[in-house]
Amino acid sequence: MADEGLDEVKVFRKVDTDTVDDDGEDDQLFADKQDVAAEAEIEEEDGIQGNSSFQSLGTPSAFSTVSPAVPWMGGYLSPAYQQMMQSMTLMSPSFYSLMANQRNIFNQFKPPDVFSQLPSSSTATDPATGGPIRSTPKSSKENRRLIKEEKQQNQKPLIKKPLNAYMIFMKDNRQKVLEEDGNASKQSAEINAILGKRWQQLPEEEQKIYFEKANKEKEEHARKYPGWSARDNYAIHKKKKTVRKIERNNENSDAKKCRARYGVAQQDLWCRHCKRKKRCLLVDSEGHGSDDSTDSPPTPGSGGDLPDVKPHTTSASPSLSSTMSAAAQQMQNFIWNECN
DNA sequence: CATCCTTTGAAGCCA
């Protein structure tokens, strides 16, 4: 890891995502509004004839003075340079925000091709509208690209969660699994399932190494990004969240969990998930009902291989699980008798 | 192009 921070900041998120409701329609509406705003911005830029619209936006005339208006610019800038920057700012309202958001923007910024965007003649008008001639599709495309870049600059960089012990283990061992015979064609999910099992089988001392690594990473992360919260990254994939929420709501909600089933005193009987305060595996397998359980067996590593608790039998045998409620037992007996 | 799959652990949210 040459620079630990680099691969943590990979994607960008919208600053105002938290203000949007969970409602998918609202999300769409929000996205549409953004599109409309972007289009309007493009049109405004395409039609720029002077600096009046820019000034009316109230954007500060950033380069009329060097400091303290732009303290990050530091020392002396030549008058010629100042003049250049000022004219660029006046030509593009977006340029100021770019400047304000990136210290080293001069290394990255490519000035917009403003000359090709301008009408061939300042007096040229559109015969249809009587207004100024719009830019060519090519220049509009260029504008779109610039606006996209600008938006990326303005967006808050997403600081990712530090990796936990298992994630570090996975990262370290994924390639090994891939290289093993026949695993090259395996899908990620399949590999992760294998790694999950290996993690469970890993001796405590070796797991401890990864936990220590994870702790170090967590401390480093906290040091680098004080005030960061995992919450900052929540609700980005609202669609996914909403879908899952609906699915969960449709599931059997009154099914017993290990805690209720066995009680706190018998925590050793709890399933892996309940021990970790996660969704009960037994509830999951029961919640789909007996019919479902035969159609769709538990996925490998999820509910099928419970190390802590013997899973409920899904065989047709009437031998009853000790954990099954009386009503469920009655029902199973009934079905069994009907089928035989 | 976005999301799913699949795993574990950490952290946030809600009642």
Add this chain to the structure above:
DNA sequence: TGGCTTCAAAGGATG
């Protein structure tokens, strides 16, 4: 405080 959800990684599959 318990229970639940989300997000970290990965990359092929899928809609």
